Amino acid sequence: MNTDDIPAAPLRIFLLDDHEVVRRGVRDLLEAEPDMVVVGEASDAREALARVPAARPQVAVLDVRLGGDRDGAGDHQGVEVCRELRASMPELACLMLTSFDDDEALFGAIMAGASGYVLKRIGGSELITAIRTVAAGKSMLDPRAVTRVMSRLTTPQPAPTxxxxxxxxxxxxxxxxxxxxxxxxxxxxxxxxxxxxxxxxxxxxxxxxxxxxxxxxxxxxxxxxxxxxxxxxx
Structure with missing residues (x-):
C-alpha cells in the first residue's frame, strides 16, 4: 500500500469555555474539518485540569476569562490553566481565545507559555488556521501586540522599596x-x-x-x- 494513501491521524483538540453555546459552535466548526477532532471539553478551570491529561490533546483552545467577573474569580483564569498545563505537558500547544483586547491578559499568556492569542471575533477559517499554526509549533501572536508586551519586560523596573x-x-x-x-x-x-x-x-x-x-x-x-x-x- 502506498503510504501516501494512509490518512494522517486527526489533530486532537480540547476546548475550554464557560459558555456551552460557544463550545458547541467551535466543536461543530472544527469537526467539519477532516483532519480535526475535539477530544474533550470543560466549562471551568478545575474540569480542564482534570480532563486534559487524560484526553491527550495536541492543542488546547482556552478561554481567557472563565465564569465572568461576578466575583473576580473568572479574571484571566484561562491563563492560569495554560500555565499549569504547560508545566505538566510542555508539548501541548495552547491557543488563548478571548473577547477582550487586553494587554495584561496577553502579557500573562506569553509568560504562561501560550502559543497563540486570538479574539473571539476571529472568523471560522481564521480560527482553524490559527489552530493548525500552533499545532505545527509556530506562534500565532500578533507581532505588534507582542512588541508592546515585550517592551514592558525589557523596561528596567525599580527595586521594591x-x-x-x-x-x-x-x-x-x-x-x-x-x-x-x-x-x-x-x-x-x-x-x-x-x-x-x-x-x-x-x-x-x-x-x-x-x-x-x-x-x-x-x-x-x-x-x-x-x-x-x-x-x-x-
Missing part, C-alpha cells in the same frame, strides 16, 4: 517568593499546605500591600528582591 515589602507577613513573603518562581495558586497551596482559595486571598492581599494590580507585577518585584538580596550578600 523595603517599606512595601515590610508590609508583608512572613507567610505572604513565602507566597511572593513562589509567585516569583512561576508557581500557580494550586502549586503554591500544595507547597505550603494551604487551600487554593486561601492562596488566592493571600495573593490579593499581597498585591494590595505592594501597590500593584497584577500577579506578573508581583513576580517581577519578587525577582528584584532576590537580586537585591544576592547583591547585598555578595
Amino acid at each position: 523595603p517599606s512595601r515589602l515590610d508590609r508583608l507577613s512572613p507567610r505572604e513573603h513565602e507566597i511572593l517568593e513562589l509567585i516569583g518562581e512561576g508557581l500557580t495558586n494550586r502549586q503554591i497551596g500544595e507547597r505550603l499546605f494551604l487551600a487554593e482559595k486561601t492562596v488566592k486571598n493571600r495573593i490579593s492581599s499581597i498585591l494590595s500591600k505592594l501597590g500593584v494590580g497584577r500577579r506578573v507585577q508581583a513576580a517581577m518585584i519578587a525577582e528584584k528582591a532576590r537580586e537585591q538580596r544576592a547583591a547585598d550578600a555578595g
